[in-house]
Amino acid sequence: MLGRDPVPGESPVILDEYANTSSAGSIIAFHKYSDDLKPGDLGVICSFGAGYSAGTVIVRKLH
Secondary structure (H helix, E strand, O other): OOOOOOOOOOOOOHHHHHHHOHHHHHHHHHHHHHOOOOOOOEEEEEEEEEHHHHHEEEEEOOO
């Protein structure tokens, strides 16, 4: 996705603060680390749970 190997700090990490949040972790991470989105920007939130369950949503910042 980056076109290169990521460096430490580029991936949002919440496990150290919230422990195991299951699939809610992606929503918590998005809330904590989405301040740099500008109006009109698109984002993808994808979560994986037990039993191969998965959910994805595309979001757009309105204002």
